[in-house]
Amino acid sequence: MFMSSVDIAVRALRQLEAEDIKVLAKIEVDMSRHRYVPERDILMMSGLAEKEIRYRLEKLNGLGLIHRWVGSYIGYVLSTAGYDCLALNALVKMGVLESLGKPLGVGKEADVYDGLTAGGERVAVKFHRLGRISFRQTRRFRGYLLDRRHVSWLYQSRLAAEKEMEALRLVHPCGVSVPKPIGHNRHVVVMGMIEGDCLFKFKEIPNPEAVLNEILENVRLAYLKSRVIHGDLSEFNIILTPSNHILIIDWPQFVRADHPNAEDILKRDVWNIIKFFRRKHGVIRDLQEALDYMKRPL
Ligand SMILES: Nc1ncnc2c1ncn2[C@@H]1O[C@H](COP(=O)(O)OP(=O)(O)O)[C@@H](O)[C@H]1O
Ligand SMILES: [Mg+2]
Structure with a gap:
């Protein structure tokens, strides 16, 4: 087994x-x-x-x-x-976690499990996995390279968790719809559990226009109020709840609004979403209009 x-x-x-x-x-x-x-x-x-x-x-x-x-x-x-x-x-x-349950999602860069806090709250426990190398790769990399890579999976995974926790702590208090940050240690982040499924999994959604609006509102709120840009926004990192609301997950690659490439990164995030809604749900939204909306003061 x-x-x-x-x-x-x-x-x-x-x-x-x-x-x-x-x-x-x-x-x-x-x-x-x-x-x-x-x-x-x-x-x-x-x-x-x-x-x-x-x-x-x-x-x-x-x-x-x-x-x-x-x-x-x-x-x-x-x-x-x-x-x-x-x-x-x-x-x-630390009193953060009491037990661990089933896998919720096993991806390329993280394994996510459900869990319970000491207070009985259901949480998602995300194990960051970066710099994972396969056996085949291990054989290809020798000496010095393997050396560097070996230490770096520990370091990269911890860094990703720290960055994700930092992002959640910045955006959650501003009312951005994300899982609640609960605790963190090494390469592991503990956050509020969300009911629902990734956006890409739905063939049809009840009111796609409203869902798109809600996504853009949250991207704007993060940008204007927290000064944070997600950096990897797509239908894979948005969860649609049973009541047709959204949460944005997976934040380790976020950048600050004063990052030298902030404009491009924001544009790419917004474009990914607009493109997805056009292709899959037939909602037409103008990119420039959406970007102007991002900048309009709250
Ligand atoms: N807070 C959460 N509540 C419930 N499920 C989650 C939560 N966070 C992540 N997941 C599940 O785990 C999957 C992977 O999480 P994600 O943060 O996107 O990591 P990665 O894409 O790096 O593997 C998601 O697609 C989702 O199914
Ligand atoms: Mg993801």
Whole structure:
């Protein structure tokens, strides 16, 4: 049976003790300096006896949270599941997350699961996955390149989560229709759960003109009030709710309104939406008119 890295992480988390987390965290930190974190460095970490650390490494390796590498020396790296484990453990400790449920969407750059907060609120838990490289690619990239890429999946995924959280915190208080930001750790963002489906999935929608207007209103509100431009707006990043309202999701590539290419990025966002409504729902809207509307003071 196929187990996703989140499945592996959730299962492992129940069996982890504080010392295991310490060893994982040590490897995480040292991965910024090493392609494979030397075993001898881990064995020297403070607070734990060498014998105990050896036992923990064996356990973590068996659970699939780290990979052991044997070359000119013995080293370890975190697996995706190991990184998921560190983030989930922190979110639980922070009192943000209580449990994790089913996958809501598994995309190219993120895996999204439903979950519950300690207060019983249903949330969406988004694991950012950037710089994921396939086995085939791994074989193609050797030496230095693999080196750089190896560290960068940790770094890029964390950066994407931080940026998405930043965007949600900027636009949500301004009344832009987005999931509520709830918490964040490492490469994971916890946000309000939305009922509904991505816009591209609907063959027909009840009042497409009103839906288009609502999208443009929200793009304008984000732009004028939060000074934020989505940057990857399309029918794939808009959710239509059962009551025919929209929410805009997936914000890690947002830019500020004072970005040097802000105008072009805004134009591209608006054009993507207008084009989609023309092609799929027969709603004709003039691009320049929509752009003028974006600039008209609130
Ligand atoms: N807050 C949310 N509530 C419910 N479902 C969500 C939420 N955020 C994302 N999803 C689901 O997960 C999918 C992927 O999310 P998205 O943020 O677009 O990530 P990416 O496109 O980078 O994989 C969405 O298409 C949607 O089905
Ligand atoms: Mg998306």
